[in-house]
Amino acid sequence: MRLRSLGVALAATAALIALPATHPTASAAETPLSQGKTATASSQESGGTTAAQAVDGDTGTRWSSAATDDQWLRVDLGATASVTQVVLDWEGAYGKDYKVQISTDGNTWTDLKSVTGSDGGVDTLDVSGKGRYVRMLGVHRATQWGYSLWEFKVFGSPDGGQAGCGTANAAQGRTATASSTENAGTPASAAFDGNTATRWSSQAADPQWLRVDLGSVQDLCRIDLNWEAAYGKDFQLQASADGQSWTTLKSVTGATGGTASYDVSGSGRYVRVYGTARGTGYGYSLWEVAVHTGTTGVPPVQGGGDLGPNVIVVDPSTPNLQQKFDDVFAKQESNQFGTGRYQFLLKPGTYNGINAQVGFYTSVSGLGLNPDDTQINGDITVDAGWFNGNATQNFWRSAENLAITPSNGTDRWAVAQAAPFRRIHVKGGLNLAPNGYGWASGGYIADSKIDGTVGPYSQQQWYTRDSSVGGWTNGVWNMTFTGVQGAPATNFDSGPYTTLDTTPVSREKPFLYLDGSTYKVFVPAKRTNARGVSWPANAGTSLPLDQFYVVKPGATAATINAALAQGLNLLFTPGVYHLDRTIDVTRPNTVVLGLGLATLIPDNGVDAMHVADVDGVRLAGFLIDAGPVNSDALLRIGTPGSTADHSANPTTMQDVFIRVGGAGPGLATNSVVVDSDDVVIDHTWIWRADHGSGVGWETNRADYGLRVNGDDVLATGLFVEHFNKYDVYWSGERGRTIFFQNEKAYDVPNSAAITHDGIVGYAAYKVADSVTTHEAWGLGSYCNFTADPSIVQAHGFQVPTTSGIKMHDLLVISLGGKGQYAHVVNNTGAPTSGTDTIPSKVTSFP
Numbered sequence: 001m002r003l004r005s006l007g008v009a010l011a012a013t014a015a016l017i018a019l020p021a022t023h024p025t026a027s028a029a030e031t032p033l034s035q036g037k038t039a040t041a042s043s044q045e046s047g048g049t050t051a052a053q054a055v056d057g058d059t060g061t062r063w064s065s066a067a068t069d070d071q072w073l074r075v076d077l078g079a080t081a082s083v084t085q086v087v088l089d090w091e092g093a094y095g096k097d098y099k100v101q102i103s104t105d106g107n108t109w110t111d112l113k114s115v116t117g118s119d120g121g122v123d124t125l126d127v128s129g130k131g132r133y134v135r136m137l138g139v140h141r142a143t144q145w146g147y148s149l150w151e152f153k154v155f156g157s158p159d160g161g162q163a164g165c166g167t168a169n170a171a172q173g174r175t176a177t178a179s180s181t182e183n184a185g186t187p188a189s190a191a192f193d194g195n196t197a198t199r200w201s202s203q204a205a206d207p208q209w210l211r212v213d214l215g216s217v218q219d220l221c222r223i224d225l226n227w228e229a230a231y232g233k234d235f236q237l238q239a240s241a242d243g244q245s246w247t248t249l250k251s252v253t254g255a256t257g258g259t260a261s262y263d264v265s266g267s268g269r270y271v272r273v274y275g276t277a278r279g280t281g282y283g284y285s286l287w288e289v290a291v292h293t294g295t296t297g298v299p300p301v302q303g304g305g306d307l308g309p310n311v312i313v314v315d316p317s318t319p320n321l322q323q324k325f326d327d328v329f330a331k332q333e334s335n336q337f338g339t340g341r342y343q344f345l346l347k348p349g350t351y352n353g354i355n356a357q358v359g360f361y362t363s364v365s366g367l368g369l370n371p372d373d374t375q376i377n378g379d380i381t382v383d384a385g386w387f388n389g390n391a392t393q394n395f396w397r398s399a400e401n402l403a404i405t406p407s408n409g410t411d412r413w414a415v416a417q418a419a420p421f422r423r424i425h426v427k428g429g430l431n432l433a434p435n436g437y438g439w440a441s442g443g444y445i446a447d448s449k450i451d452g453t454v455g456p457y458s459q460q461q462w463y464t465r466d467s468s469v470g471g472w473t474n475g476v477w478n479m480t481f482t483g484v485q486g487a488p489a490t491n492f493d494s495g496p497y498t499t500l501d502t503t504p505v506s507r508e509k510p511f512l513y514l515d516g517s518t519y520k521v522f523v524p525a526k527r528t529n530a531r532g533v534s535w536p537a538n539a540g541t542s543l544p545l546d547q548f549y550v551v552k553p554g555a556t557a558a559t560i561n562a563a564l565a566q567g568l569n570l571l572f573t574p575g576v577y578h579l580d581r582t583i584d585v586t587r588p589n590t591v592v593l594g595l596g597l598a599t600l601i602p603d604n605g606v607d608a609m610h611v612a613d614v615d616g617v618r619l620a621g622f623l624i625d626a627g628p629v630n631s632d633a634l635l636r637i638g639t640p641g642s643t644a645d646h647s648a649n650p651t652t653m654q655d656v657f658i659r660v661g662g663a664g665p666g667l668a669t670n671s672v673v674v675d676s677d678d679v680v681i682d683h684t685w686i687w688r689a690d691h692g693s694g695v696g697w698e699t700n701r702a703d704y705g706l707r708v709n710g711d712d713v714l715a716t717g718l719f720v721e722h723f724n725k726y727d728v729y730w731s732g733e734r735g736r737t738i739f740f741q742n743e744k745a746y747d748v749p750n751s752a753a754i755t756h757d758g759i760v761g762y763a764a765y766k767v768a769d770s771v772t773t774h775e776a777w778g779l780g781s782y783c784n785f786t787a788d789p790s791i792v793q794a795h796g797f798q799v800p801t802t803s804g805i806k807m808h809d810l811l812v813i814s815l816g817g818k819g820q821y822a823h824v825v826n827n828t829g830a831p832t833s834g835t836d837t838i839p840s841k842v843t844s845f846p
Contacts, residue, residue, distance in 0.1 A: 032057075033083075034134065034154035038076040038247060040556065040580045040603065041065060045146055047628040047665070050604060051580075054152040062091050065138070065146035073152055074135035076558060078247070079219075079265035080104060080158075083134060086112065086125045087153040093145035094120030098138050102131035105301070106556040109135070118142070133556070158265055164294040165221035165263075169194070171212045171271065171291040178202060179209045182283055191286045199228050202275075202283035210286065211272040214293075216565035217241055217558075220249065220268060222292040224261045228285035231257030234277035235284075239268030241561040242584040245606055246272065255279070267558065269565060269584075301563040304546035307345075307519075308553065308573035310596060313367075315347040325356045332359030334386040336393065337663040337692050341574030343596035346374050346402060347514060354378035355407070358397045361574070361597040363621075366402030367514040369522065370536045371425045371449075374402040380424075382415050389438035391458075392416050395685070396597050396623065398655065399424060401511055410452065416441045417685040417719045417741075418623075418657045422509060423535065426450040429470075433457035444683050444717050447508050447533050461496075461780060463717045463739035465682075466503055466530045477811060477839055480739040480778035482716065483531040492809040493843050498778035500738065502529040505680055505714050508540075509620045509654040510593050512571070519545040521571070523591060523618060526650070543569065543591065551598075557581045564590065572598035572622055582607045588614040589649075594622030597657075605629035613642035613676050616649040623657045626666030626702070628694075634658055634668050638676030638710055646678040647712065654682045661700025662689030670704045671723075677710045677732075683717035690722050690746045697724070697747045697787075708732045715740075720764075722746065725754075731768035740765060740779040743815075744793065746786045754791075760822075761793030773804035780811045780839075783832075785819030797825040801846050811839040 032055075039051035043066040054063035055075050065071035086100050097116045101109040112127040112134075120142060134154045138147050171192050178188035182201040190198035192212055202208040223237050237250040249264035257279055271291050275284045307313070312328070314321055328342050341361045348368040355378050356364050366374030380399050384391040391414040403425040404411050410429035413421055419442065429452030433440050437458045445464040453471035456462055461478040468485035475496030481487035483503040490499045508524035524540040549563035553575035560570065561584055574596025580603050585592060592609075600622060602608040608624045608631065611617050617637075624634045635658065637651055653672075660666040671686045686705040689695050705720040705727040715737040720727040722745040742764040748754050754761050764781035767774050781796030796812040799805050810829070812821040817835030824830075824842040832840050 030155065032153040032155055033077050033081050034075045034152060036248075037078055038558070038580050039063075039074065039152075040578050041073045042071045042578070043146070044628070049148070052604065054149045057151070059089065059150045062148055062150045063152075064091070064093060064148035067141075067144065067146045069138055069140055071138045071147050072135050073147070073149060074106075074133055075152060075154060076106070076556060077132050077134065077154065078267070080130055080132050081156045083112065083127055083129050083131065083154055083156040085155040086127055086134065087151070087155070088123040088125070088136060088149060089151040089153070090120040090123065091148035091150055092120070093141070093143045093148040094118060095136070095138050095140070095147050096142035097140040098136055100125055100127065101135050101137055102129045103133040104131050106133045106554065106559050109554075165292050166294050167292065169290040170214050170218055170293045171289060174215060175213045177211050179207070186285070191289045194288070196226065196287045199285055199287045201228065201230060201285035204278070204281065204283045206278060207274060207276050208284050209272050209274045210284070210289065211243075211270055212289065212291065213243070214269055214271065214291065217267055217269045217562045218293040220264050220266050220271065220291065221294040222261055222263050223249075223271065224259070224288075224290040224292070225273065225286060226259045226288040227257040228287055229257070229280065230282035230285035231255065231279040232273070232275040232277070232284050233279040235273055235275040237262060237264060238272040238274055239266050240270040240272070241268055241558060242582040242610065243270045245581040267562070269561075301549050301559060301566055301568060303548055303550075303568050305550050307550060307595070308575070310341055310553075310574035311343045311345060313345045313347065316349040316351050321351070322354060325354070328362060329357040329359045332362050333357070335360050336395070339576050341576065341596045341598060343574050345512070348373040350375040350377065352377045355381055357381045357383070358399065361396050363398045363400070363596050364402070365400040365511065367512065368401065369513050369515075369538060371401050371423050372403045376402060376404045378404070378407055379411050380404055380413070381411070382413050382419070384414055384434035384438060389434050389436040391434040391438060391440040394419060396657065398422070398597075401513070403427060414440055415443050417443075417687070419443065420655050420683055421445045422447055423511070424448040426452065428452045430454045431457070432459045432462065446683070447535070449533055461741050463778070465716055466506055466527075466532065466534065468532055477813065478739075478741070478778055478780040482738050485532050492841065498809040500777065502531045503716065503738070504529060504736065505650070506530050506682065506716065507652050507680060508534050509682075510591055510618050512593070512595070515542065521545070521548065521569070521591060521593060545571070548591070551577070553577070557583060569593070571595070574598055576601065578603050579606060579608055580604065583609040585609065585617055586612040586614065589616040591618045592622070593618070593620050597623050599623045599625050601625045602627045602631050602634065603629070605631055607631050607636060608634045609636070611637045611651060611676075613638040613644050615646050615651070617651040618654075619652065619656050620654040621656070623659060625663055626660040626668040626700075628665040628667065630667035630669060632668075633670040633673045635671070636673045636675065637679055638674065640675055640709070642675045642677065642710060644677065646676060650678040650680050651676055652680045652682060653684060656684055658684070658686040660688045660702040661694045662692030663694070665694030666700050666702075668702050670707055671702060672706045674706070674708045674710050674713055674732075678712045679710055681713070681715040681718060685719040686721070688722040688724070688745065695747070697749055697753070704729055708735055725762045726766045728765045729768065730766065730774065731771060733771060734773045735771075736774070737776040738778060740776065742781040742796075744781065744783045744785070746784050748785055748787055748791060750788050751791050759794045760791070761795070763795055763798035765797045767799040767805065769800055771800055771805070772802055774799065775806040775808075777808045779807070779809070780813065782813045782815050783819040783821060784815040789818045791819045793819065793821050795823040795825055795827070795829075796821055799825060799845070801826065805846065807842070807845040809841075809843055810845065811841045813837055813839045
């Protein structure tokens, strides 16, 4: 929280008191349309100054933003309204120049009023417009702080009344659940069966609830309740897009039972009657609940369209092309925790003399169906000049789907984690080290052809999948290959290499391409026992862009969920997206694809994304950044107890990265939870930050990185680091991991903080005691206990000792003697010692 001097605070207060009172034309008793509605913001200063606090009706709470000019606060009125007045009650940190805007869909905005030279206090603005979303868009701050509003009030009237409310019961026959049932003869479903002789009844306690799933997000206009004698006296009618975050549509007190109809305004997939006080000594009992839907004036979400402001599409004739690359690189070279996000898309053709230097949150991709359709006679370069030749923090960037003929014969791609090199044809060599051969900690190559030799040099570890190389010069600790033509032979007992001839299951990442002048997304097919690249055969399917909701900065989670409910896929354009509710992916074969490291931030403790236990969902190319209020799970795939067989069409998670802290305080109990069977995790970096902003043992607390509960899950290219407890906890059967890189948390305060069950330290990779079958290859864990270098961690890996558990090529390393390991796996493997950073290895266990 920002602490201002007392003098500044008193001066701000005095300024507010000195201003003449400005009274809105609305009646003093009138409740703003905005009060209690869902609010989001571009940022928040702290967990105590959230967007919701500007619309809570409490002038003692406030929203405040980060200290930059380009900030906004937005409220969702729940339905289209005619807006006549907006009142802004500024705290001392006010907006000097700003706009008040309105939108029907949360994407396209119209100015209601532009304000210049405001002096703070209370700004009362008479306006005229129709829309569902209203926002304050900051242009210039008046102080060194951010923007801060005690209250943001929107007045007007709902638009259109209930004229468009349908007579059909959208809830009839739909799936229903309840907090309890009185007995087997009064199930939840009986309140939605259209039969007034059957009923749901609950146990005799408060609170109780009854919920129905409408199957998709609907505009809600009326709810009818037909009570049995055991009625609810006080209750709420609520709606939700995801079944977790609920919005109250109507609060009812003092009801007397019988039959009642309630006009409501809002949207949701789930509708709930939430009882807080019973009218009798019995439970709650409803003969029937009817839900009516209509239109709130918000049009259906449209697919397709342009790719937004942060996608740069070029062709060989684009003027000043090199300057475009240079301009973005100048912004992003050292912008490790900034908000800039960029995607370069190169149309097919030949580009001469280009050196595209790739900084943070920048992606460079060809738009051909094959890599060789986009030829670069030049370089795609990542180096580490910004960090004095140290490449260990060259995170969050990518190159994809193009061919490179390097200007000097060898391209340089000196990256760390979360920097995939996919579907690239290098017509020469590839250098993975920075200029000067400083430290480097990558990395990942897939579906690529390197005609010359790959030189890792100072790279500590690397994973290469389904590719071909002309040669491979060396390795430091852990170099793992599967399905790679030209890969070196396994020599882990004396060297760094682990090589499997094929990859058991793989499916390449979806990508955007041009079919003539039309954008499409290619969705590659699953391969089994693959070796070498997938192209130019390109088995798979093409989806036109109009089957995607093209998500742009400013889009709301409600609109995103509405698009999914309509059957659209998602294409996130580069940007940072705050989510006030969970993105709910429920349809089989849904594609969720990000460009330019699009970043999702869950607000107010919601989970960022849930994927149902369905076939063939593709998640690819985005970053989830934990918010300052603890989330239970940032990403959950499947539901607890999932058992469906998805082996023919698995869900895949590719280049999906997780961050907890670093860009600011972040909290999450679990980062990724996999409950579905047969999921393929292909390249992820799940990272609890060790540096940046909002970093500390409790400040960015995150107990678990990856938890796998589903069976037959495969991970290829698994990077998980710095979690407070287990980095990976695997309880599903027949799991497999090919390549694992880990650092234990740097900031462990002492041995006591990580001692459990008589063991010092949580294993980096833990296979649950109940598991009977598990296999893994090429795993490394490193310790760097900077807060207490005396810590001796019991082991890097902990697994059951049974015949079905097979662990191949494991190592642990003490980085410069900052802490040590007593063993590699369980009680097997020599301890690390000294400061020379020498691995301790086990080639086979048990």
